[in-house]
Amino acid sequence: MISNINVSHRTEPLDRSRPPEPGRASRAGFPPFAQLQLRNGVPLFIVENHGQAYVSLQLVLRSGSRSDGQLPGLATFTSELLLSGAGDRTMQQIADDVDYLGAVLDAGAGRDEITVRLGVLTRFLPQALAIMADAVLRPTFPSDELDRERRQSIAALKQNQSDPSYLAAVEFRRQLYRGTPYGTEIEGTEESLKKIRRQDCVQFHQQHFTAGNAFFVAAGDVNPEALLAMLNEHFGEWEGAAIEEAPFAEPEATATPRVVIVHRPGSVQSALRVGALGISRNHPDYVPLAIVNTLLGGYFNSRINHNLREVNGFTYGARSSVDAPLHIGTVSVTTSVRAEVTASALREIFKELREIATYPVTEEELTMVKNYVVGSQALQIETPGQVASFVKAIALYGLPANYFDSFPDQVRLLDVEILLQVAARWFQPDRMVVIVAGDATAIQEELKELGPVTVVDEQGILSVEMPT
Amino acid sequence: MTQSSTLPPITFDRYHLPNGLEVILHQRAATPIVHVLVWYHVGSKDEPSDRTGFAHLFEHMMFQGSKNVGKTEHFTWVQGIGGVTNASTSQDRTNYFQTVPREYLGLALWLEADRMRSLNVSEENFQNQLSVVKEERKQRYDNQPYGLRYLTMLEMLFGGSSYGWGPIGDMAHLDAAPLQTVQEFHQQYYVPNNAVLILAGDFDPEEARRLIAEQFGDIPAGGAIQRQFNPALPLTQQLRHTITDQVPFPSVSIGFRSVPIGHPDQQALALLGNILGGGASSRLSQSIVHDQQLALQAYSFNLPQERDGMFLMQATAMHGVGVERLEEALWEEIEKLRTEGPTQHELDAALNKTEAALVRGLGSAQSVADMLAQCQVFQQDPARVNRLLDEYRSVTVDDLRRVAQHYLSPNSAAVLHYLPNGWN
Numbered sequence: 020m021i022s023n024i025n026v027s028h029r030t031e032p033l034d035r036s037r038p039p040e041p042g043r044a045s046r047a048g049f050p051p052f053a054q055l056q057l058r059n060g061v062p063l064f065i066v067e068n069h070g071q072a073y074v075s076l077q078l079v080l081r082s083g084s085r086s087d088g089q090l091p092g093l094a095t096f097t098s099e100l101l102l103s104g105a106g107d108r109t110m111q112q113i114a115d116d117v118d119y120l121g122a123v124l125d126a127g128a129g130r131d132e133i134t135v136r137l138g139v140l141t142r143f144l145p146q147a148l149a150i151m152a153d154a155v156l157r158p159t160f161p162s163d164e165l166d167r168e169r170r171q172s173i174a175a176l177k178q179n180q181s182d183p184s185y186l187a188a189v190e191f192r193r194q195l196y197r198g199t200p201y202g203t204e205i206e207g208t209e210e211s212l213k214k215i216r217r218q219d220c221v222q223f224h225q226q227h228f229t230a231g232n233a234f235f236v237a238a239g240d241v242n243p244e245a246l247l248a249m250l251n252e253h254f255g256e257w258e259g260a261a262i263e264e265a266p267f268a269e270p271e272a273t274a275t276p277r278v279v280i281v282h283r284p285g286s287v288q289s290a291l292r293v294g295a296l297g298i299s300r301n302h303p304d305y306v307p308l309a310i311v312n313t314l315l316g317g318y319f320n321s322r323i324n325h326n327l328r329e330v331n332g333f334t335y336g337a338r339s340s341v342d343a344p345l346h347i348g349t350v351s352v353t354t355s356v357r358a359e360v361t362a363s364a365l366r367e368i369f370k371e372l373r374e375i376a377t378y379p380v381t382e383e384e385l386t387m388v389k390n391y392v393v394g395s396q397a398l399q400i401e402t403p404g405q406v407a408s409f410v411k412a413i414a415l416y417g418l419p420a421n422y423f424d425s426f427p428d429q430v431r432l433l434d435v436e437i438l439l440q441v442a443a444r445w446f447q448p449d450r451m452v453v454i455v456a457g458d459a460t461a462i463q464e465e466l467k468e469l470g471p472v473t474v475v476d477e478q479g480i481l482s483v484e485m486p487t
Numbered sequence: 488m489t490q491s492s493t494l495p496p497i498t499f500d501r502y503h504l505p506n507g508l509e510v511i512l513h514q515r516a517a518t519p520i521v522h523v524l525v526w527y528h529v530g531s532k533d534e535p536s537d538r539t540g541f542a543h544l545f546e547h548m549m550f551q552g553s554k555n556v557g558k559t560e561h562f563t564w565v566q567g568i569g570g571v572t573n574a575s576t577s578q579d580r581t582n583y584f585q586t587v588p589r590e591y592l593g594l595a596l597w598l599e600a601d602r603m604r605s606l607n608v609s610e611e612n613f614q615n616q617l618s619v620v621k622e623e624r625k626q627r628y629d630n631q632p633y634g635l636r637y638l639t640m641l642e643m644l645f646g647g648s649s650y651g652w653g654p655i656g657d658m659a660h661l662d663a664a665p666l667q668t669v670q671e672f673h674q675q676y677y678v679p680n681n682a683v684l685i686l687a688g689d690f691d692p693e694e695a696r697r698l699i700a701e702q703f704g705d706i707p708a709g710g711a712i713q714r715q716f717n718p719a720l721p722l723t724q725q726l727r728h729t730i731t732d733q734v735p736f737p738s739v740s741i742g743f744r745s746v747p748i749g750h751p752d753q754q755a756l757a758l759l760g761n762i763l764g765g766g767a768s769s770r771l772s773q774s775i776v777h778d779q780q781l782a783l784q785a786y787s788f789n790l791p792q793e794r795d796g797m798f799l800m801q802a803t804a805m806h807g808v809g810v811e812r813l814e815e816a817l818w819e820e821i822e823k824l825r826t827e828g829p830t831q832h833e834l835d836a837a838l839n840k841t842e843a844a845l846v847r848g849l850g851s852a853q854s855v856a857d858m859l860a861q862c863q864v865f866q867q868d869p870a871r872v873n874r875l876l877d878e879y880r881s882v883t884v885d886d887l888r889r890v891a892q893h894y895l896s897p898n899s900a901a902v903l904h905y906l907p908n909g910w911n
Contacts, residue, residue, distance in 0.1 A: 033701055036555045038564070039593030045519035070517055073846045111773060118768035119832070121839025140843050167780060174783040174806050177735040181632035285733060288630045319562040329559055332618025335626050355626045387567045394569015397588050401518045402850040
């Protein structure tokens with residue numbers, strides 16, 4: 020009888036066909052951040068987190084390659100030279116002092132912003148900040164360093180051009196943004212880099228590195244008052260007004276589909292980009308478009324990756340993306356496929372685009388994507404640096420301070436009709452341009468079914484002789 | 488200046504199930520997420536030399552269906568709750584992970600247990616992933632500028648041994664592999680006694696132990712793990728090779744055999760790699776890139792593996808610079824290190840950089856889990872994660888000169904030139 024007691028304690032065999040029930044739901048709210056300002060009015064956003072004895076500090080300027088004017092690459096070139104001599108420090112001294120502190124200090128440009136980034140162990144912050152301040156406020160642009168940087172940049176450009184995905188991306192932007200400030204690459208061209216003079220960098224720095232054009236984002240092991248005092252010491256006297264920006268020349272939308280092949284002889288894969296003009300970060304369609312993009316090609320089990328990789332085995336991976344900058348952005352599908360299936364892969368991509376732009380998504384897909392987007396927010400705010408990048412977006416694009424707090428609720432409100440409307444608006448197949456970086460000889464004939472085919476070389480220059 | 492700080496210790500509990508599954512629990516409540524990581528102690532070095540690439544192809548199979556989870560459903564489950572999941576294969580191990588909101592710990596464990604217990608892969612899905620892997624190889628190696636540099640260096644340094652090929656392997660070998668090899672591989676290596684399960688994040692330890700016992704406890708242990716490891720013979724002369732391909736500039740790689748993980752010289756070699764070519768103030772950046780303007784970029788690092796290791800230097804020539812001139816300059820830097828050694832100042836900088844990198848890593852559950860896994864699987868000593876900084880700090884400038892002399896010898900180096908088509 021006693022042994023029966025033991026038997027009665029045995030539970031039913033575990034049902035292994037289903038996962039265990041989830042625990043009580045946790046809600047990871049977006050972490051709080053503070054907004055202070057330096058005595059000259061420069062905003063300072065702070066994400067305080069004392070988990071590690073490490074500080075990330077970004078200085079962001081509201082200028083970027085869109086401010087390059089007649090010299091594509093100028094914003095990038097000027098930013099990179101900040102560390103090539105500043106105050107009474109030479110390039111070697113800057114490199115040596117930064118490395119000695121175990122710090123990371125770099126500067127670079129995007130289309131809409133220039134960012135100077137410092138990452139440093141808390142105990143070395145004061146020394147590192149002094150170097151950063153010299154670089155930002157007192158760069159010397161030594162002529163010999165400028166020539167060296169020019170040679171480096173041109174060589175780096177040539178190196179990029181040997182990568183098929185890079186070639187496709189550049190040609191894509193060239194086709195869509197021709198004649199606008201987004202039509203050139205942030206790193207410039209060989210031609211433009213050869214033209215940049217020291218005076219251009221000095222002027223660009225004077226014009227764009229102003230207090231009125233700047234904000235700071237700090238994250239990590241900082242005491243807000245102490246950091247503010249340190250920043251006031253180094254940047255408190257910085258002057259200069261906000262920049263009056265010239266109106267952005269809007270690109271013209273594509274009327275009919277067209278195909279551009281960037282000829283890369285012998286390429287065993289074709290790097291593809293299919294896309295069209297889209298929206299800015301502030302556009303009311305942004306959230307629904309981002310969501311419909313996620314299920315079209317934004318995560319592993321998206322329609323496009325499933326089709327091209329898991330069903331057809333054309334590729335290692337395929338995705339779609341929404342690029343939404345300060346001004347008009349793009350939507351695109353990106354993949355690399357073996358050369359023989361270039362046309363087949365494009366047919367499948369267009370099939371998926373027609374599908375998403377014509378028919379509502381299923382409720383099942385909608386639930387999946389909502390849960391994904393809402394749930395994954397907790398994963399994206401694990402480190403102070405990650406949180407800082409969201410705060411930077413709030414400041415740069417002028418989003419409401421509670422934007423990421425309310426984001427889950429905005430997502431939950433979406434329904435299949437809204438998603439169909441935005442998909443029909445932005446993923447229309449007949450607005451798409453097709454860029455292929457690959458061997459034109461093997462593929463151009465078959466691609467004519469998609470629209471008129473142009474073949475260009477790696478600089479985007481029209482081939483006089485079509486390869487046959 | 489370098490010795491003034493200590494890192495907060497990484498705390499963890501370690502135990503094993505009766506079937507041999509090692510478990511490490513690392514609690515951190517900073518964010519309500521949990522990272523679930525499984526390392527199987529099998530990689531490309533365990534492959535027969537006529538079946539290279541199989542461990543990695545098999546990694547893809549682990550997403551193609553098990554008893555209760557169909558093809559691609561692993562992703563569906565994890566994505567449906569806002570998690571992320573992926574896997575990777577190296578020479579020494581294959582890892583699988585998911586990061587999920589804390590309440591879905593049970594789901595992540597169920598998914599990992601189901602595919603540890605059994606796989607259910609059809610011929611069609613096997614062929615599909617074979618195509619995917621072929622495209623992966625093209626995208627990452629064959630169609631990438633300098634894409635064959637790493638694989639060729641492995642062949643030169645470790646040819647004839649189990650480290651002589653990379654995880655991506657030879658596509659002809661994979662074409663020849665029948666479906667049944669998938670089940671055989673699973674039975675041989677994907678058993679609890681060849682795996683480590685690591686949880687890092689926000690969870691209740693009692694509940695975690697209960698869920699782990701429920702999901703993994705009755706998976707039968709496999710047999711003793713058979714390994715055929717062919718060690719590489721020492722290099723007794725300098726090996727040289729040239730590849731001509733569609734690349735923009737010539738490049739020079741110089742490789743040396745170094746040491747396995749856990750060797751007393753491991754940290755000295757890591758610091759040496761940093762001093763020689765690990766950042767803007769490194770010797771290669773200052774001398775070769777900046778002062779002499781011979782290279783577009785130049786770097787070096789030590790890459791220890793479970794049973795062997797390599798020290799690599801790579802430089803891409805500036806426009807108009809010949810490959811011989813560049814190689815000569817690289818050897819000059821090596822020779823300086825071997826005769827004079829680095830300065831204390833350089834060592835201090837390298838230590839500060841190492842500390843900063845460790846501190847940054849502590850911010851992410853995934854990176855802490857990876858560190859624990861590595862110390863557990865290769866050395867059965869997860870507590871080593873808390874001694875790493877001290878190991879680095881015990882290195883002296885004399886150690887650095889000694890390891891430079893010992894390991895970076897021109898007489899046992901592999902030199903690879905990568906030339907653009909039509910170069911002369």
